[in-house]
Amino acid sequence: MDSVTAHRQDFGVNEREFFDPKYDFDFRDLSDSDSECEPGGETYKRPIGWNRIALKVWGKYEMSDWLGRGKKEWRNKSVKGEWPVAYHGTSIEGAKGILQQGFKIPEGSFVNGKKVKAVYGRGVYCPPDIDVAERDGYAKTFTSRKSGKTYKVALQGRINREYRQICVREDYWLIPVPKGTSAEKERDIVDKALRPYGILFKKIKG
Structure with a gap:
């Protein structure tokens, strides 16, 4: 069983409802040496070393060019209306919860096992660099059941x-x-601001 298939099964959800395998992508052996791209006017740092299972987004949101018109091939230029790429470190349980119910705003976060206050304000943190989410301890580890x-x-x-x-x-x-802010308004704010389209996994060495 390949790792992507195992990860889908780790979630224990209806795969046809939540996943879109034709947009899966393996970033593990890529190099960013010739991959300059600025979706939404911001530099896109690809998640080198990670593997992505794609989420089903077509039909979930109103029609717009937020994802770059759905083009699968690599592009080095943004299209009008495209949003920048961002990352959100989480746990597999957190990712499953976001998948099924959307984001919930924590009053604090756990970093390296310790609860910390929101550093720059209350809300959802989503850095433009996957290395930040990993380095600062927000991308949690889990052991695949499969x-x-x-x-x-x-x-x-x-x-x-x-x-x-x-x-x-x-x-x-x-x-x-x-x-x-009410729970309903919180969901409305985040749903308008952040749209996940992939779950990333990185194997821990050693």
């Missing part, structure tokens, strides 16, 4: 520049959600 191997997990998505806040650290992007 393969028995250990991986880190993160989401790959697109962020609406109208809702995005660039933090003091420019490698941190935030979708701000004020404290006291």
Whole structure:
């Protein structure tokens, strides 16, 4: 069984409902030496070393060019209306929850096993560099029930520049959600601002 198939089964959800295998992509052996691209006017740093299972997004959102007109082939230029790429480190349980119910805004986050306050404000953090999500401990590890191997997990998505806040650290992007916002309004804000289209997995060496 290949790792992508195993990961789909690890979620224990209806695969036809949530996944779109024709857009899966293996970034493990790629190089960024000749891959300059700026979707939405921001540099896209591809998740080198990771493997992606694609989420089913066509028909889920209103028609627009937020994902670049659905072109599968590599492009080095953005199209009008395209949103920048962003990442969100999470756990496999968190990814499953986001898949089924959308994002929930935590009052704090756990980094390397310790609860920490939101550094730059309350909301959803989604840096433009997968290395940030991994390095700062937000991409959690899990052991696949199917393969028995250990991986880190993160989401790959697109962020609406109208809702995005660039933090003091420019490698941190935030979708701000004020404290006291109702759960329904929170979901509405995040749904308009961030659209996951892939779940990324990286095998832990050693």
